[in-house]
Amino acid sequence: MNRDFTSYQYVNARAEATRAGLRSFMLRVYAYMGFGLLLTAFVSVAVYNFAVEAKTPEGVLLTGFGQAIYTSWLRWVILLAPLGMVFFISARAYTMSSMAAEMSFWTFAGLMGLSLSSILVVYEYETIYRIAFLAAAMFGTMSLYGYATKRDLSSWGGFLTMALFGLILAFVLNWFIGGETLALIISMVGVVIFCGLTAYETNRLKRGYGEVFANGEMAKRLAINGALGLYLSFINIMLLLLSIFDR
Numbered sequence: 001m002n003r004d005f006t007s008y009q010y011v012n013a014r015a016e017a018t019r020a021g022l023r024s025f026m027l028r029v030y031a032y033m034g035f036g037l038l039l040t041a042f043v044s045v046a047v048y049n050f051a052v053e054a055k056t057p058e059g060v061l062l063t064g065f066g067q068a069i070y071t072s073w074l075r076w077v078i079l080l081a082p083l084g085m086v087f088f089i090s091a092r093a094y095t096m097s098s099m100a101a102e103m104s105f106w107t108f109a110g111l112m113g114l115s116l117s118s119i120l121v122v123y124e125y126e127t128i129y130r131i132a133f134l135a136a137a138m139f140g141t142m143s144l145y146g147y148a149t150k151r152d153l154s155s156w157g158g159f160l161t162m163a164l165f166g167l168i169l170a171f172v173l174n175w176f177i178g179g180e181t182l183a184l185i186i187s188m189v190g191v192v193i194f195c196g197l198t199a200y201e202t203n204r205l206k207r208g209y210g211e212v213f214a215n216g217e218m219a220k221r222l223a224i225n226g227a228l229g230l231y232l233s234f235i236n237i238m239l240l241l242l243s244i245f246d247r
Contacts, residue, residue, distance in 0.1 A: 025209050025219060026147065026202075032102075032227035036109035037234070043113025048120040060121055070118060082111045089228055098220040105224050112235070123242065131245060135238035142195045143230065146202030153203040160200055163193050187243045194236045201229040 051066030068074055085108040093101060119128065146153060170186045205226040209219065 022206065022209050025223060026205065028220075028223045029205060029226045029230065032105065032224060033231045033234070036105060036227060036231050039106060039109040040113040040116060040235075043110050044117040044120060047114055047117035051117065052121060055121070069114070070121070075118075078111075078115050082108055082115050085111060086228070086232070089225070093225040093228075094218070094221055098217050098224065101221050101224045105228060108228070109231070116235075119239075119242065123246075127245075128242070131241045132238055135234060135241055138191070138195055139198055139230075139234045139237055142198040143202045146199035147206055149199075149203065151203075152207065153200050154207075156196060156200045157204075160193060160196050163189075164197070167193055184244065187240045190240045191237055191244070194233045194240070198230065198233040198237075201226060201233065 047069070051063055051069060052060055053063050053066070054061040062070060069078055085104065089101065089104050089108065096104075167186065167190050170182075170189075174182050174186060205222065208222055208226075
C-alpha cells in the first residue's frame with residue numbers, strides 16, 4: 001500500500017514537473033518571438049527615419065539612403081535577405097549550437113526590420129498599430145487553441161504546407177494578372193492558412209517538448225526554431241490584413 005502510494009506520488013510529481021517545464025518552455029518561445037518582433041519594429045522605425053525626409057499628401061521625399069534601399073537594385077537584396085536567413089536557420093536549426101541559432105534569429109529579425117521599413121512609407125502609424133492589434137488577437141486565439149487542445153494537430157501539417165505552396169503560386173499568378181478581386185481572395189485565404197499554421201506550430205512545439213525536455217541544448221534550439229515559425233505566422237497575418245483593409 002505504501003509502495004503504491006509512493007509510486008503514485010512520484011508519478012504525480014514527475015507529471016507536474018513536466019507541465020511546469022512545458023510552461024517555462026513555451027514562455028521562452030513567446031519571449032524569443034516577442035523580442036524578435038520588437039527588434040524588427042525598432043529597426044523598421046530607425047531605417048524609415050533615415051530613409052524618408054518628408055511625407056506629404058503629394059508624395060514621399062526620400063533621402064539618398066532611402067533611394068538606395070527602396071528604388072535601386074539593393075531593394076531586391078533587402079527583400080530576399082530575410083528569406084535566405086529563414087532557409088539557413090531551418091536547414092541548420094538542429095545541427096548548429098543554440099548560441100549560433102539564437103544569433104541567427106536576431107540577425108533575421110533585424111533584416112526583417114530593414115525589409116519591412118517600406119510599409120511605413122505606404123501606411124500611417126495608426127493604421128499599422130490597429131492592424132497589428134487585430135493580428136495579435138487572431139494569432140493569440142489560434143496559438144492558445146493549439147496549446148490547449150487535446151487533439152494532435154500533426155495531420156494539419158501536410159495540408160497546410162500544400163495550401164501554403166498553393167498560396168505562393170496564386171500570388172505569383174496574380175502578379176501577372178493583376179486582378180483586385182483575386183488579390184483580395186488570396187489575402188483572405190492567406191490569413192486562414194497562417195492562422196492554421198499558428199495553431200499547428202504551437203501544438204507541434206507542445207508535443208515536441210516531451211522529446212527534448214531532458215536536453216537543455218535541444219530544448220533551446222527547438223524554442224528558437226519554434227519562435228521563428230510563430231514569428232513568420234504573425235508577420236504574414238499582419239501583412240495580409242494590411243492588404244485586405246487597404247482595399
